[in-house]
Amino acid sequence: MSKKLTKRSEDYSKWYNELVVKADLAENSGVRGCMVIKPYGYAIWEKMQAELDRMFKETGHQNAYFPLFIPKSYFSKEASHVDGFAKECAVVTHYRLKNDENGKVVVDETAKLEEELIVRPTSETIIWDTYRKWVQSYRDLPLLINQWANVVRWEMRTRLFLRTTEFLWQEGHTAHATKQEALEEAERMQGIYADFAENFMAIPVIKGTKTEGERFAGALETYCIEALMQDGKALQAGTSHFLGQNFAKAFDVKFATKEGKQEYVWATSWGVSTRLMGALVMTHSDDNGLVLPPNLAPIQVVMVPIYKSEEQLEAISEKADEITKELRDLGISVKYDNRTTHKPGWKFAEYELKGVPLRIAIGPRDLENNVVELARRDNLTKQVINQEGLAVVIKKMLTQIQIDLYQKALNFRDSHITKVDTFAEFEEVLETKGGFVLAHWDGTSETEEQIKNKTKATIRCIPNSPIFEEGKCVFSGKVSTKRVLFAKAY
RNA sequence: CGGGGUGUAGCGUAGCCCGGUUAUCGCGCCACGUUUGGGACGUGGAGGCCGCAGGUUCGAAUCCUGCCACCCCGACCA
Numbered sequence: 084m085s086k087k088l089t090k091r092s093e094d095y096s097k098w099y100n101e102l103v104v105k106a107d108l109a110e111n112s113g114v115r116g117c118m119v120i121k122p123y124g125y126a127i128w129e130k131m132q133a134e135l136d137r138m139f140k141e142t143g144h145q146n147a148y149f150p151l152f153i154p155k156s157y158f159s160k161e162a163s164h165v166d167g168f169a170k171e172c173a174v175v176t177h178y179r180l181k182n183d184e185n186g187k188v189v190v191d192e193t194a195k196l197e198e199e200l201i202v203r204p205t206s207e208t209i210i211w212d213t214y215r216k217w218v219q220s221y222r223d224l225p226l227l228i229n230q231w232a233n234v235v236r237w238e239m240r241t242r243l244f245l246r247t248t249e250f251l252w253q254e255g256h257t258a259h260a261t262k263q264e265a266l267e268e269a270e271r272m273q274g275i276y277a278d279f280a281e282n283f284m285a286i287p288v289i290k291g292t293k294t295e296g297e298r299f300a301g302a303l304e305t306y307c308i309e310a311l312m313q314d315g316k317a318l319q320a321g322t323s324h325f326l327g328q329n330f331a332k333a334f335d336v337k338f339a340t341k342e343g344k345q346e347y348v349w350a351t352s353w354g355v356s357t358r359l360m361g362a363l364v365m366t367h368s369d370d371n372g373l374v375l376p377p378n379l380a381p382i383q384v385v386m387v388p389i390y391k392s393e394e395q396l397e398a399i400s401e402k403a404d405e406i407t408k409e410l411r412d413l414g415i416s417v418k419y420d421n422r423t424t425h426k427p428g429w430k431f432a433e434y435e436l437k438g439v440p441l442r443i444a445i446g447p448r449d450l451e452n453n454v455v456e457l458a459r460r461d462n463l464t465k466q467v468i469n470q471e472g473l474a475v476v477i478k479k480m481l482t483q484i485q486i487d488l489y490q491k492a493l494n495f496r497d498s499h500i501t502k503v504d505t506f507a508e509f510e511e512v513l514e515t516k517g518g519f520v521l522a523h524w525d526g527t528s529e530t531e532e533q534i535k536n537k538t539k540a541t542i543r544c545i546p547n548s549p550i551f552e553e554g555k556c557v558f559s560g561k562v563s564t565k566r567v568l569f570a571k572a573y
Numbered sequence: 574c575g576g577g578g579u580g581u582a583g584c585g586u587a588g589c590c591c592g593g594u595u596a597u598c599g600c601g602c603c604a605c606g607u608u609u610g611g612g613a614c615g616u617g618g619a620g621g622c623c624g625c626a627g628g629u630u631c632g633a634a635u636c637c638u639g640c641c642a643c644c645c646c647g648a649c650c651a
Contacts, residue, residue: 167650170649170650171649171650205651234651236650236651238649238650239574239648239649239650240647240648240649240650245650245651246650246651250651252651299651318651319651320651321651322651355651356651357651359651389609389610390609391608391609425612426609426611426612426613427609427610427611427612428609428610428612428613429611429612429613430611430612431610431611431612432611432612433612435611444610444611446610447610448610449610456610573650573651
């Protein structure tokens with residue numbers, strides 16, 4: 084194979100990688116599939132954090148922080164949990180380095196840890212070990228805690244944003260007195276995630292539950308939100324787990340009920356990660372670069388002056404300052420790019436790459452006519468607008484862009500949900516069209532596994548609002564009562 | 574961890590098969606001038622342990638061995 088083909092493959096992920104790097108969001112640092120998130124990308128993550136944090140707190144949650152290192156013994160306490168994560172743990176075994184006889188830095192073998200420490204791949208174990216000390220009475224419940232943290236999962240294969248070795252996320256861990264309450268919490272958080280994805284990120288998602296095979300290690304039920312990327316692959320955008328009493332029993336977290344009986348608490352955990360930024364890029368971007376929904380854009384409006392002389396620039400800047408103030412008064416983030424080091428055309432291209440939702444251009448002609456040129460990033464249209472009342476027009480347009488982006492993604496998603504009734508059709512759709520396939524399934528793990536082996540498609544979820552109808556499993560022909568959602572996934 | 578591919582300036586690359594002047598080209602960078610309503614142009618300039626370590630050779634970016642890194646495909650996964 085020639086170098087060019089390898090380097091310039093039309094493969095989607097390549098396009099995505101290049102796009103992300105060029106768009107200044109992140110870059111591969113080369114350290115075992117870790118990534119450096121650049122300031123512009125991090126600003127987006129901060130916006131996501133702020134909104135999620137607000138939603139968590141409104142529903143009674145508090146933030147806390149637990150240790151990065153988890154003693155190995157904690158892990159072995161919940162059997163299915165260990166099985167799920169054992170193969171991808173980074174382990175700390177020593178605590179000191181030294182110089183050897185050649186002056187090379189080596190691990191000091193005498194400084195071996197009594198018990199190895201696991202760099203958290205998720206914090207259930209250490210948190211539940213702590214909860215044992217915090218919960219004694221029904222009065223201590225519910226315990227609703229969230230943590231913003233980094234976690235490490237030593238995956239064999241990494242992919243920028245979607246599966247980096249270290250990633251940032253939030254993980255919520257709650258303890259409840261009753262099963263019912265815990266179930267409600269898990270569903271509530273799924274709802275919050277769906278709300279956040281759709282209304283804040285403009286990414287339509289399908290709410291559902293995972294099959295036994297796809298469930299989180301240690302969970303009795305996994306609620307998820309599934310999104311569809313532009314290449315027809317599905318992406319799990321967030322999960323919320325009902326953990327039953329598994330962790331309470333493993334870590335001996337009991338409480339005294341009103342009646343004075345000792346009972347195990349009921350648990351949930353839920354999380355979203357920097358993977359959502361991958362979803363953002365892969366849902367909205369086009370060939371010109373990123374397209375950011377106004378809610379997430381670090382810069383919502385950029386203003387570019389067009390001028391020939393110093394005097395013109397001065398006059399334009401004066402007007403630009405006025406407009407900036409008006410926009411800021413309406414809570415709109417705006418950047419006036421008066422750098423003299425780059426030409427307007429260059430700036431236009433750069434802010435398109437960065438996905439800034441709206442661009443204002445002002446030149447001498449506009450000053451004369453009391454107008455500006457306003458360009459939308461999402462549909463690349465331009466129009467000339469009167470300077471009177473500009474801020475209000477922009478405010479409305481930002482709202483409209485947010486809605487239009489969601490609608491566009493929704494139309495794409497909905498047109499890529501295909502109902503099929505035969506396996507031939509099933510394979511055909513996955514091969515040619517991609518997207519979600521709605522098909523009957525007999526409910527067995529064996530069938531699910533065989534379909535996966537044959538087609539690479541997995542059951543993304545059993546939708547929360549399924550189409551209940553009599554049918555026959557698309558693979559085995561056995562009786563089925565509802566359709567489930569299949570897709571190839573990231 | 575298995576299969577494949579690639580490492581040459583900040584980025585993208587030519588040269589490698591078939592060893593031989595001062596390592597090619599584009600973008601970017603610096604200076605000056607002309608430009609400025611969609612990534613400007615001209616002239617001049619700076620920037621390289623050719624991934625690392627050995628080996629073969631009069632001579633290695635090029636051949637051989639080992640190592641490392643990254644990318645793609647699989648298995649695993651938020």
